[in-house]
Amino acid sequence: MQDAITTNGFEVVYKKPATLTDTPFHYCPGCGHSVVHRVIMEVVEELGIQEQTIGVAPVGCSVFAYHYMDVDMQEAAHGRASAVATGIKRILPEKYVFSYQGDGDLAAIGTAETIHTVNRGENILMIFINNAIYGMTGGQMAPTTLLKQVTSTSPFGREHEVMGYPLKITDLLAQLPGAYYVTRQSVHSAIAVRRLKKAVIKSFEYQKLNHGTSFIEVVSNCPSGWKMTPVESNKWLEENMFPLYPLGDLKVPKDK
Amino acid sequence: MEQKNNGKTEPRLMKGNEALAEAAIRANIDAYFGYPITPQSEVLEYFTREMPNRHGIFLQAESELAAINMIYGGAGAGGRVMTSSSSPGISLMQEGISYIASAQLPCLIVNVNRGGPGLGTIQPSQGDYFQATKGGGHGDYHLIVLAPASVQEMADFVFDAIRLAEKYRNPAMILADGALGQMMEKVILPEEGSLPKPEHSWATVGKPSSRERNIITSLYIQPEKMEGINLELQEKYKKIQDEVRYEEISMEDAEIALVAFGLSARVCQKAVDLAREKGIRAGLIRPITLYPFPQKAISALAEKVNFFLVVEMNAGQMVEDVALAVNGKRPVHFKGRMGGMIPSPEDVVEEIEAIIEKISISQD
Numbered sequence: 001m002q003d004a005i006t007t008n009g010f011e012v013v014y015k016k017p018a019t020l021t022d023t024p025f026h027y028c029p030g031c032g033h034s035v036v037h038r039v040i041m042e043v044v045e046e047l048g049i050q051e052q053t054i055g056v057a058p059v060g061c062s063v064f065a066y067h068y069m070d071v072d073m074q075e076a077a078h079g080r081a082s083a084v085a086t087g088i089k090r091i092l093p094e095k096y097v098f099s100y101q102g103d104g105d106l107a108a109i110g111t112a113e114t115i116h117t118v119n120r121g122e123n124i125l126m127i128f129i130n131n132a133i134y135g136m137t138g139g140q141m142a143p144t145t146l147l148k149q150v151t152s153t154s155p156f157g158r159e160h161e162v163m164g165y166p167l168k169i170t171d172l173l174a175q176l177p178g179a180y181y182v183t184r185q186s187v188h189s190a191i192a193v194r195r196l197k198k199a200v201i202k203s204f205e206y207q208k209l210n211h212g213t214s215f216i217e218v219v220s221n222c223p224s225g226w227k228m229t230p231v232e233s234n235k236w237l238e239e240n241m242f243p244l245y246p247l248g249d250l251k252v253p254k255d256k
Numbered sequence: 257m258e259q260k261n262n263g264k265t266e267p268r269l270m271k272g273n274e275a276l277a278e279a280a281i282r283a284n285i286d287a288y289f290g291y292p293i294t295p296q297s298e299v300l301e302y303f304t305r306e307m308p309n310r311h312g313i314f315l316q317a318e319s320e321l322a323a324i325n326m327i328y329g330g331a332g333a334g335g336r337v338m339t340s341s342s343s344p345g346i347s348l349m350q351e352g353i354s355y356i357a358s359a360q361l362p363c364l365i366v367n368v369n370r371g372g373p374g375l376g377t378i379q380p381s382q383g384d385y386f387q388a389t390k391g392g393g394h395g396d397y398h399l400i401v402l403a404p405a406s407v408q409e410m411a412d413f414v415f416d417a418i419r420l421a422e423k424y425r426n427p428a429m430i431l432a433d434g435a436l437g438q439m440m441e442k443v444i445l446p447e448e449g450s451l452p453k454p455e456h457s458w459a460t461v462g463k464p465s466s467r468e469r470n471i472i473t474s475l476y477i478q479p480e481k482m483e484g485i486n487l488e489l490q491e492k493y494k495k496i497q498d499e500v501r502y503e504e505i506s507m508e509d510a511e512i513a514l515v516a517f518g519l520s521a522r523v524c525q526k527a528v529d530l531a532r533e534k535g536i537r538a539g540l541i542r543p544i545t546l547y548p549f550p551q552k553a554i555s556a557l558a559e560k561v562n563f564f565l566v567v568e569m570n571a572g573q574m575v576e577d578v579a580l581a582v583n584g585k586r587p588v589h590f591k592g593r594m595g596g597m598i599p600s601p602e603d604v605v606e607e608i609e610a611i612i613e614k615i616s617i618s619q620d
Binding site: 050051052053054056057063064066070071072073074075076077080083084085086087088090091092095112113115116 | 287313317326328329333334335337351352355359460461464470471474475
């Protein structure tokens with residue numbers, strides 16, 4: 001189809017990367033997951049590393065990431081993606097390995113694996129989607145849920161006296177010597193998507209250096225879990241999420 | 257069944273845990289992931305000392321949870337991988353083992369069984385028989401389980417377990433105990449590099465354009481598909497029954513069959529000698545594979561012997577499988593010690609005599 005369009009005098013300037021399968025995304029309208037999937041696969045295509053890349057999918061809404069990403073992939077148990085990625089990378093140190101997890105997966109049940117993977121400086125890329133809620137199980141409180149935020153297990157809003165505080169795990173990880181590159185990005189606007197893409201490109205390139213872990217938090221939305229329209233959710237994200245989870249680099253390589 | 261002993265080296269005096277670790281290096285494992293726990297820490301320490309000068313990756317994980325998931329990742333990436341632990345640590349690994357069994361990944365898991373439940377004791381036990389042979393984690397699955405009874409078998413079964421794991425794409429377990437791990441015996445180690453590595457076309461090593469992507473998963477949302485996966489697993493477990501191994505000692509003319517595995521079998525071997533000195537014709541059948549279980553062999557013995565006495569270092573676990581095999585044809589008795597205690601050969605003979613006494617009273 002695209003070839004036909006080109007021959008009709010049009011130029012293709014934007015298309016689905018060949019590294020994404022033809023399976024339609026199952027994500028809710030407006031959800032950030034599909035954009036992040038696309039950005040990762042776009043980078044894999046542009047860097048020409050499809051044959052050298054192995055991904056690890058989490059448990060959560062993106063449990064079926066391997067339906068869409070056309071690279072070899074493993075599905076990990078809840079919280080264990082970075083341990084699985086460690087196993088892969090130690091066996092295949094020349095390959096590019098990335099893990100993809102949500103906030104419950106990475107910052108609650110998998111906190112120990114997350115911290116120790118980064119502390120060992122595993123030479124992988126860890127992608128962390130923070131939408132402050134458990135999306136797949138129906139909108140329960142996450143470790144990153146904001147104070148006063150209403151979820152199905154904090155129906156009167158998160159109270160720190162009972163439920164503790166939102167966990168800024170990315171800030172914590174940036175303190176670890178094993179972390180080489182730590183950044184917080186978003187996909188709520190075109191410019192944010194382009195910035196995320198730059199961060200993903202850098203992270204894959206850093207894997208060649210073997211200097212430690214690259215960690216990208218993506219502050220994202222959950223229109224269904226937050227019970228908002230996609231547009232409302234992006235506005236809420238800017239007004240409520242960004243003050244606590246400000247975008248930008250938390251740790252950049254010193255030798256760059 | 258006979259074990260092949262060709263191409264072995266000179267005998268050495270070694271601890272069970274160290275013989276096992278040395279055998280694993282000689283089996284060319286690509287990686288070991290584990291976490292310290294008594295009474296198996298010598299396995300980790302041996303690898304840490306030896307691997308830098310030889311080959312393979314050693315990584316001490318932050319927990320048994322992480323270790324078993326590194327095994328999942330490493331096995332899925334086509335590596336020959338193993339872990340080892342002891343009872344509480346093996347309990348922590350059960351989630352990962354269930355995933356590994358479902359995703360059909362070959363790996364070696366070693367349980368140097370200690371007394372439980374709970375934190376228990378560091379002394380030897382066979383209390384994890386149920387957990388090892390019936391699945392252990394959630395869902396319908398089995399490990400291939402080998403039970404060594406000597407330091408020699410601690411070494412040999414590493415090769416056997418890896419071979420079976422790779423043949424069937426199934427996790428295999430060596431179920432030892434604290435005594436087998438700690439005791440020193442003469443061992444002739446298998447020859448280094450004598451275990452060829454098969455090609456794993458299913459492994460996630462990076463997708464060339466010539467094939468579809470490989471996916472390692474245990475998630476099949478549609479029940480029809482998940483039932484299909486289960487049927488495939490059950491079909492595999494049927495085939496695995498062909499791998500059953502056991503040893504019979506003095507069973508030719510035996511009227512009484514002792515049934516025991518691992519360290520208990522060592523005790524029972526001595527008990528057979530003591531009983532025979534007293535004119536009691538006892539014999540021993542020792543399951544070497546606990547899964548698959550030598551059901552047919554035990555069932556056949558039910559036609560020959562007067563009764564069975566199952567001896568275990570637990571409250572009575574394998575005895576249930578023996579009773580199923582015997583199927584009511586003969587009485588099945590049980591003698592067990594728990595919490596890290598080991599029965600003595602004299603205890604076993606006393607138990608035999610007590611059973612004979614009861615039979616003769618009831619016949620009077």
